Amino acid sequence: MPVDLSLYLVTDSTPAILKGRDLCSVVDEALKGGVTIVQYRDKTSDTGVLIATAKKLHQITQKYGVPLLINDRVDVALAVGAEGVHLGQDDMRFEAAKKLLPKDAIIGISTSSVEEAQKAIDDGADYLGIGTLFATPTKTNTKSVIGTAGTQAILSAISDSSVGTVAIGGINHSNVQRVLYQSKFPKKGLDGVAIVSAIIAAEDPKASAEKFAKLIKTPPQFA
Ligand code: TZP
Ligand code: MG
Numbered sequence: 241m242p243v244d245l246s247l248y249l250v251t252d253s254t255p256a257i258l259k260g261r262d263l264c265s266v267v268d269e270a271l272k273g274g275v276t277i278v279q280y281r282d283k284t285s286d287t288g289v290l291i292a293t294a295k296k297l298h299q300i301t302q303k304y305g306v307p308l309l310i311n312d313r314v315d316v317a318l319a320v321g322a323e324g325v326h327l328g329q330d331d332m333r334f335e336a337a338k339k340l341l342p343k344d345a346i347i348g349i350s351t352s353s354v355e356e357a358q359k360a361i362d363d364g365a366d367y368l369g370i371g372t373l374f375a376t377p378t379k380t381n382t383k384s385v386i387g388t389a390g391t392q393a394i395l396s397a398i399s400d401s402s403v404g405t406v407a408i409g410g411i412n413h414s415n416v417q418r419v420l421y422q423s424k425f426p427k428k429g430l431d432g433v434a435i436v437s438a439i440i441a442a443e444d445p446k447a448s449a450e451k452f453a454k455l456i457k458t459p460p461q462f463a
Contacts, residue, residue: 243366245367245405246276246431247276247277247432247453248435249277249279250279250311250408251436252436252441253282253284253285257378257436259441264293264300269445269446270440270448271304272449273446273448273453275306275449278297279310280308280316280322282311287315290313291320294310295320310325312327323345323346324346324347325341325347326347326349326350326369327347327348328349329349346367347364347366348365348367348369348406349365349367349368351368351369352386353384353390354393357394357397368394368405369434370386370405370406370407372384372386372409372410373408373410373411374415376436377437378437395429399428404431405429406432407430408435411434412438413451413452413455416433416456417455417458417459417460421459438452
């Protein structure tokens with residue numbers, strides 16, 4: 241079954257974003273609101289905590305029949321039987337991850353240029369995370385904010401491919417329709433949007449996800 245990338249939640253465990261709430265409860269709420277895929281992203285916890293948290297998250301995502309991907313860490317994905325991984329340009333190479341993971345595992349790759357996108361497609365990636373779309377406080381050490389122009393350049397260059405595509409970076413309720421539907425992405429559109437703070441840091445993560453799900457399904461007036 242093809243993966244539904246339309247409302248892709250990326251987690252963040254930093255206290256400022258979680259505001260004292262439990263990550264698993266926040267993710268559960270977001271899933272109730274309609275998130276279609278979850279990536280567990282945690283750059284600071286040690287391996288024991290990563291595995292324990294990923295296990296809990298997996299129990300939750302399984303309740304909703306939604307895939308769980310692990311950011312950076314193929315070993316953690318294997319340890320908990322997650323559905324796949326998301327790898328950046330500096331993480332384990334695609335070929336190595338492919339060898340280690342089950343045959344049907346989902347592998348997504350972060351890309352910020354046409355060259356990186358083309359390479360990921362040639363390798364056999366299931367989807368591309370394209371960004372950083374808009375500058376965001378959630379990831380300040382990003383090497384590249386590519387904007388709508390950079391995203392458009394990638395989508396145009398790969399329009400013959402059936403690879404999945406999600407944009408990431410600074411996506412919120414106000415810009416999500418523009419991001420998904422704007423005429424700048426004429427040939428190959430995005431399959432979804434990847435969101436951190438607009439859901440995880442939201443006062444009501446379920447309501448936020450519901451609002452995104454509704455906006456995603458609705459072509460905007462200006463389209
Ligand atoms: N990669 C590029 S931008 C980003 C990541 C992980 C963070 C996006 O966070 P937000 O809060 O949705 O802008
Ligand atoms: Mg990474």
